[in-house]
Amino acid sequence: TQLLEQSPQFLSIQEGENLTVYCNSSSVFSSLQWYRQEPGEGPVLLVTVVTGGEVKKLKRLTFQFGDARKDSSLHITAAQPGDTGLYLCAVHLHAGNMLTFGGGTRLMVKP
Amino acid sequence: GAGVSQSPSNKVTEKGKDVELRCDPISGHTALYWYRQSLGQGLEFLIYFQGNSAPDKSGLPSDRFSAERTGGSVSTLTIQRTQQEDSAVYLCASSKGLATYEQYFGPGTRLTVT
Numbered sequence: 429t430q431l432l433e434q435s436p437q438f439l440s441i442q443e444g445e446n447l448t449v450y451c452n453s454s455s456v457f458s459s460l461q462w463y464r465q466e467p468g469e470g471p472v473l474l475v476t477v478v479t480g481g482e483v484k485k486l487k488r489l490t491f492q493f494g495d496a497r498k499d500s501s502l503h504i505t506a507a508q509p510g511d512t513g514l515y516l517c518a519v520h521l522h523a524g525n526m527l528t529f530g531g532g533t534r535l536m537v538k539p
Numbered sequence: 540g541a542g543v544s545q546s547p548s549n550k551v552t553e554k555g556k557d558v559e560l561r562c563d564p565i566s567g568h569t570a571l572y573w574y575r576q577s578l579g580q581g582l583e584f585l586i587y588f589q590g591n592s593a594p595d596k597s598g599l600p601s602d603r604f605s606a607e608r609t610g611g612s613v614s615t616l617t618i619q620r621t622q623q624e625d626s627a628v629y630l631c632a633s634s635k636g637l638a639t640y641e642q643y644f645g646p647g648t649r650l651t652v653t
Binding site: 469472530531 | 543570572574581582583584587595598630632634637638641642644645646647
């Protein structure tokens, strides 16, 4: 069992649709991050959420941290082909600042 | 400015050979991290450096894996006697320090062991 469970694993939608992906855990975290990774590239940080219940918006992307700081969601409004990629949630667990990642949600947005 | 760079971008090697993967972090970043991304295991932490020292090597999967960092900059990840299960994308990241949350990733080295 992974520390961070992401769902769904795969998602294929049409341009213009809305979607939500989830990152769940039974552990409590002081903060949580979302990354997007495109083919042939490393992950790129999208957002860090630190407060239970916090909502952050990045253009058409809305990130929410659960009240209990155990889970998070990413909602994309009116998805575009440019949103295609692997979405990863991650947490820092140890003093060394290294990241533990969820398994990711692979999103494909078809034109 | 220049981001994290890694070389080679692709490496194909025969089982049993040694390989060296290189990471050039962003200038001035004191912390450097190595991760491995494979289909079966996802993205997993291997080792990190603060300056030239590596306080935590617990993520290295076996004693065939080693890493060093010299001059507080370039890092090399070495895999000895490669096995097929070592096939993966090896990602390097750097950050300004351990206290900052943002890590910047390089494009990775895709290693294929035949």
